[in-house]
Amino acid sequence: KFFSLTKMCEQIVHSFSLSFEREITLHSADKEIWINADEDQLKQVLYILLDNAVKYSEKEIHISLEETDDHVQITVRNDGEGIPYEDQAHIFDRFYRVDKARSRRTGGTGLGLSIASQIMKQHGGNITVESKPKEETVFTIQLPKK
Ligand code: ATP
Numbered sequence: 290k291f292f293s294l295t296k297m298c299e300q301i302v303h304s305f306s307l308s309f310e311r312e313i314t315l316h317s318a319d320k321e322i323w324i325n326a327d328e329d330q331l332k333q334v335l336y337i338l339l340d341n342a343v344k345y346s347e348k349e350i351h352i353s354l355e356e357t358d359d360h361v362q363i364t365v366r367n368d369g370e371g372i373p374y375e376d377q378a379h380i381f382d383r384f385y386r387v388d389k390a391r392s393r394r395t396g397g398t399g400l401g402l403s404i405a406s407q408i409m410k411q412h413g414g415n416i417t418v419e420s421k422p423k424e425e426t427v428f429t430i431q432l433p434k435k
Contacts, residue, residue, distance in 0.1 A: 317354035
């Protein structure tokens with residue numbers, strides 16, 4: 290299905306800001322970005338990333354939306370604890386959670402990111418993480434424009 294990724298992001302940001310009373314900002318080019326993909330699945334990936342950003346930090350959350358000739362890219366960034374370097378390679382594995390004690394408090398199964406990664410692969414895209422411990426976490430998803 291062909292749909293506006295810009296509109297989808299605006300809508301998700303709006304509903305997350307309202308339900309969690311958190312400051313979430315969206316940065317995107319003036320030009321609306323359209324893409325041919327599975328809208329529900331892409332939405333699920335963004336829900337997983339935002340749900341994590343809300344759970345694992347108390348700071349601002351920034352989403353940015355970019356388009357190149359052959360890809361679209363969305364980043365979800367939050368300040369906060371970050372993810373230790375040795376864990377970064379494993380967080381996309383099923384049931385993997387970083388800090389067992391902290392994670393128990395926030396709940397969850399450790400499945401979210403493995404589902405997100407699965408979905409991105411199915412679409413010929415990918416998901417990556419870059420995190421500076423004690424500073425910030427940035428998740429990036431990329432999708433080819435078929
Ligand atoms: P759920 O299945 O409910 O999503 P979960 O959040 O533990 O549970 P994942 O979404 O797969 O599972 O995340 C795996 C782990 O990665 C988390 O337990 C957490 O330790 C770490 N993590 C994910 N996102 C962030 C983030 N934005 N900041 C810090 N740590 C994160």
